[in-house]
Amino acid sequence: MPIYEFNCTGCSHRFEEYFASSAQKKAVKCPECGGEKVEKVFSVFGMGAGDNASGGGSSCDTCTSTSCDTCG
DSSP, X not given: OOEEEEEETTTOOEEEEEXXXXXXXXXXXXXXXXXXXXXXXXXXXXXXXXXXXXXOSSSSSSOSSSSOTTTO
């Protein structure tokens, strides 16, 4: 089930919405103020141990190896 992150342009509340399928069209309202003017935002998520948000070959900013004592 896809999870999308939104930001309300009225009250700046950031929230998530769950959709049964990516084809489903659903009116999204802010749970804080009920506003309908929301924008989808990009969110960063973890993929597991040793992965980083940039998707690069190294596992941390401390080293250039894909495995180390600092980051596993």
